[in-house]
Amino acid sequence: FGAGAQVTVQTLGPARTPDAALGPQTPAVVLDSITGITTGDVLLIQDPSDDPGADELVVVTAVTPSTKTVTFQEPPRRDHPASSKLVKLTDSAETTTLGAAVTAGPAPVVLRVAAIGTIKAGSIVRLTEGATSEPAIVTRLATETKLASPLVDPHAVGVTVVPVSTHMTVRAQWPGVWGDALRVTVTAASIGATTLDGPAGATDTVIKLASAVGFHPGSVVVLGADTRAVAAAVNPVTRVVTLAAPLGVSVGSGAAVRTQEFTLTVERVENGRVAESERFDRLSVGAAHPRYAPRIVGSWAGGRPSESGGSLLVRLSDDAPDAAKLRPFVDRLTLYLSGGQDDVAGVDDDAYIGQESEDPDDRTGIQALQNEPAISIVGVPGRTALEVQQALVTHCEIMRYRFAVLDVPPGSKLGDARKHRQNFDTTRAALYYPDVMVADPFGAPGDRRAVAPSGHVMGVYARTDMTRGVHKAPANEVVGGVLALRTALTKGEQDILNPLNLNCLRDFRSENRGIRVYGGRVATSDQEWTYVNVRRLLLFIEQSLDTGLQWAVFEVNEKPLWDAVRQSITGFLDTVWRSGALQGTKQEEAFFVNVGYDVTMSQADIDGGRLIVEVGVAPVKPAEFVVVRISQKTREAVA
Template sequence: MAEYLSPGVYVEEFESGSKPLDGVSTSTAGFIGLAQRGAVEGLPLLITSPADFQRNFGSYLSESAFGSYRYLAYAVDQFFTNGGSRCYVMRVAPSDAQLATNVGSVSEKLSITTKNPGAWGNLVKVVITDASKAKTQIYEVTDKRYRVKNAGGFYAGDVVAFNAGGETQYNRIVSVQGNVIELADELSGNVVDEALLPTKVLSTCEFSLHVIYSDEVESFEKVSLNPEAPTYVEKVAGRSNLVNVRALVTSTDATHPFDSVAGIGTEGKVEFVLAGGTDGSVSGIAASDFMGEDRGPGRRTGIQAFIDNDVVSIMAIPGVTDANVQLSLVAHCENLGSRFAILDIPREKTKVADVMTHRNLFDSSYCALYNPWLSVFDPLDKRNIFVPPSGTIAGIYSRSDNSRGVQKAPANEVLRGVVGLDVQYNKGEQDILNPAGVNLIRSFTGQGIRVWGARTASSNTLWKYVNVRRLFIFLEESIKGGTNWVVFEPNNEQLWARVQRTIDAFLTRIWRDGALMGSSAGEAFYIDIGRSTMTQDDIDNGRLICVIGVAPVKPAEFVVFRITQKTGSE
């Protein structure tokens, strides 16, 4: 309650109606797989185009080196080709992949390693040049204390050079107070210079570090080996996206930092290329690499890295058909309840019995299986290759959501950029696989290649359609995110009425968009909140319980036209 202490007119705002509830995005995909470069722990990276992927994760991997683990880049390409607009990517690297380092090049003074493993690091070039960030002239001397014109840019611990008449004296700063600099040793000779154009100058000693990879250039100007200075090389280079830099020495004497790093007598510049980076091998890849480790917030790997991401709603690990990995992905989706997994079937499993063997490993409404693999053009080998369908299907999910809505089953959709199928299944084979929850991709004369199934891998018939499960994910996440304001509000009739109005307005809009069955909003959904859903014990324990029922639309999977012969007498 506001306090009114002084006479006057007070104008106050208050909220009395329902708060608008926005629907969450359902078209953002998450991919996990091997790539040339990119972080292997931390947060998944947002990618908005194939070019963006190549800038951050590199190009395509060769079949000879990585075999069936190389399909991440192709899946992301297919995702965008088929209508996807944004995705998050998490890189996995073999355990035997190595970082590139500067072994043998200034490595006794600076340790420079690539941010993440891979042979890409062997193309990183480092250039170190002599530099100085500040200079001034000396006005007055008192023992080892020097009053200067401007002490800006001078810090305790910095190495400085005093130049007069072509001679240079090196020293080290002990302290800086105002415009008075105290040095470790007294400068020799007459150092005072009050001329307008000084010939005697006291300047700081630093070096610049340039890191070059392809068309990426990172420049860290005028850094030092002084840990107390804001220009300390580890602090400044810490923002690099390419390398980690660690100083192995500090400026404890009056040696120029460039000379400390490059070696005394080196002319103003030293450059070298990092070496020793390797991509690893297929033998270094294990299921645990994809399943990931929970090392705490910001340090998770593999699937676990997506725990920190609450935007993704579609998940895939392209081409990885190891049962342990796929079951872990499904469990991840079930535990969070906010995303749906698209699973590939091993390419060699083409016969109906073999496909069923793999399908029988799963029973979840949070995943769907698709077969067969797809023929697409490979820019690396300049020929058509077969790739897993998960990336393409994720793009179709996104395209269907954006054009029709999440309530539309992502099926009977044309696959873009696909020129053929690894296996041509017929109707008889689909008669067996479709009821079992395997969604086939088929080619129809004059209609192109289409997704011809929309079932989850669940044995519960209430959740057998992909669009029904994804619609409920959409509703649940939208209501959860849009009603956060309710927490800690007084749990009374006024709050219950506001909550009901908020959800009613949201579900009415969803019904009008065609996502719910019924000729009226009353037939499409109901909302029950109040004394009928809560006991006094619930209220006393801080629980507000709202029961919501919705009637989702189901796809017309079997279209039947019954035709009979009409006789003239009828």
């Protein structure tokens, strides 16, 4: 039959009883009544056995009224007892069409129909195409289900498919596409397993166990084959468990009793391999249980993940009704999380600038950095909108002790870079050019991606601070992780950009010196703060003194305090000087500290609660240029 053939649902007439068993050797049978049966009718043999495939169809070729005999076109293919019934089939008003062609053969045929309607397992349908017509018994109704995500493992034909209900929802701890790489496996487990010490009635709310080990308030208790209840209280001494509700069915003494818990395994998969894994055993869905899953793993409530929790990857939300918690667990279920969104399109310049607020928790974007007092270097790699960069510079000026590392717009030519530099005149920022080329982590092997240099330059700042000190200019330093520069600059281009205080990155690989940061100037017109290391050294000293002198607040503003402050500052600056950060061969050449009445303070200052200290330092400056003068020397006469 081809696609579009008519499929008609059959209705059943009154049952007729044969006078003998039916089988391959019975081409005809005597019925108790042949009323309404005529040649060409189709009869259904209803076999009394439990086998769903035992029923069979036969076609009537002759009817003998005198003997009530019905002759079949072909005898039945299998044996049927005399207690079987024969039923005449007639067309109903319900019809549909074949969705795909079917062919004859010994194997079971799958019919795809346009509409299921009332068709179910056991229904009889008649296929009609032109003059050809044939009845068929529906032994199984198969439906197709579209899955939201691919299956993790292959499954053979005939595997059992059962509907499941949600006990809890697993969410990635933080939103984003990264969460789609999380593979979650739930395995059914039990903490407690014992037997009933006495029968339990349908109305009972108290049961006694042979052992109460592993049973806790909140435990889902499974009695016998599949009777479930929630434990409201457990007495480990008497082994008595009080249930939250009556059992509903009777369970005999000695029946198996166990608790229903599960094991949660979370894996972060990268390139087909597990990069990170977590496992939590003996978890329960009962809120009163000591191993309540959201409390152990971490919860998700009010649209936010909890800060507490044992998992670094996921959080659980308990949004299922209590009735769902009494349903059985799947023995093992493995799924990937899905639906993660990075919301890259929603992260615009305004998101970076953020919102200022008196309440620290309400600050966003750059403004939220005010909540982190330990930061000394800030940047927004790749964000070159003036509004964002100026907001970052303003933030550094407000926070006093911070320094910003800025980029020129990506792909800028030399003229564009010079033009962008003119937007800044600040002692708390430096600009770097050009972009750097790095390996593309999201591309094919060998692919490269141009990125802003500020992230790499901040790494150079941090490395120089650790190895040499903040007084060393973060320049003539190798930039790690860089494959090339987007624009190759020579000394000629640097001679144009350096006087503008626009710092260059240079490629010296032809001289076996790698790729280096080759500029260390502040984006300012103030000659006193030309160099990055000088500015950052003074910021470091100011912040250290500010922090280190907090002990003096509310002390008596008199000579003992002044002497102690002078000694404290002198000791700190002496350490700075000896590290090579200050000029001079003597301490007095490197710095001075003044404090006292009629020296730095008047009586009005003292009355106003002000302790004023004057500190002067002589920072070292970098040798930015190497100048070699060469002159000719002739042989001199010797007397």
